[in-house]
Amino acid sequence: MLGYYQPKNEKMLFLLLLTIVLTLVVVFLAKYGLSYVFSREADYIEFLKFSLPYRALIVFLCLSWCALANILWYRVEEQSATQDRLLTAQNLAKEAELNKLRHQLQPHFLFNSLNSVYALTIVNPTEAGTMITKLAAFLRGTLKRDDEVWVNVAEEMEYIQLYLDIEKVRFSHRLNIDVQIEEDTLGLCLPGTLLQPIVENAIKFGLYNTSTAITIAMRVKLENKALVICVSNPYDLEMKASKGTGFGLSAIRRRLYLLFADSNLLQTETQNDNLYITTLKIPQKDDKNDTN
Incomplete structure (x- = not known):
């Protein structure tokens, strides 16, 4: 009994x-x-x-x-x-929040791009048409990769290049891009659509309140079994930063914490030569596999 x-x-x-x-x-x-x-x-x-x-x-x-x-x-x-039910619920909640963050970033970028298109339609309709075409290609690429949590560096950089093409149309000669990617990093993986908010942040604050040309630099390398991506932009200490929600970088930090349980993978710093540097680290191999 x-x-x-x-x-x-x-x-x-x-x-x-x-x-x-x-x-x-x-x-x-x-x-x-x-x-x-x-x-x-x-x-x-x-x-x-x-x-x-x-x-x-x-x-x-x-x-x-x-x-x-x-x-x-x-x-x-x-x-x-x-315990199994709790872990399942936590994983579902984490996946739901990751999807929410990813889908929030896309309207965030789209809103800024549409504002730029509107401005160009007044001063340069031809460039506005070019920007709309590139924006459509960018959004098509976004929809195709919507379900891809992880992408390799080569795919992500193609995605970023579409975004940079849009921004080049917007800012013309004022924006210069210097990208250096080590060949051994092209096959490494990182969460999809993670770099675009960082680059957007660099362009936004690098070009704010200045009429001169600036250079946004991006370095992609491998250090201590981690993919390291550094994005730098000039800034003026005497200029007040433009107002914004600050959603981009905070969303990236939250997403990285959900994936890796580490809140120190995104770092920002300033240097004496008026450079603002954002450094992103993505663990590879076993560390990455544990997050899938």
Whole structure:
């Protein structure tokens, strides 16, 4: 009975009573059964009567141990099932938040691009048409890779190049891009659509309140089994930064934390030569596989 009875609330009093009843049943069945078999053995019958309390105690301890083992076994299985459900729920929640962040970044970029198209339609309709064409190609690429959590560096840089082409149309000669990518990094992986907000941030603050040409530099390399991407842009200490939501970099930090459980993979710093540098680190090999 205890093998099939699994109390969810550990009704110990009920189990104790059940164990006592089973002990009495086993002891008295054994007594009458042995008394019937050895009815002609007076000495053995006397031994049965004398040992009855000891046999009852032994049977009670055995059944109690079985009941306790049954409860412990059930609790272990219940906790294991609960832990599995919790992990599944956490993974689903993490995936849902990642998808939410990825889909939030796209309207964020689209909103800024449409503002630029609107401005160009007034001063340069031809360039506005070119920008719309490139924007359409960029968004088509976004839809094709929407379900890809991980992409290699070569694919991501093609995606970034489309974005840079759009920005080149927008800012013309004022924007120069210097990209250096080590060949051994082209096959490395990183979360998709992760670089665009960083580059957008660099262009936004690099070109703010200046009419001169600037250079946005990007370096992609491999350091200590991690993909390292550095994006630098000039900035003026005396100029106040333009107002913004700051959504891009904060969303990237959140996304990296969900993927790697590390809040230090995105770093920003300033240098004496008025350069603002954003450094992104993506763990590779076993570290990356653990996040999938």
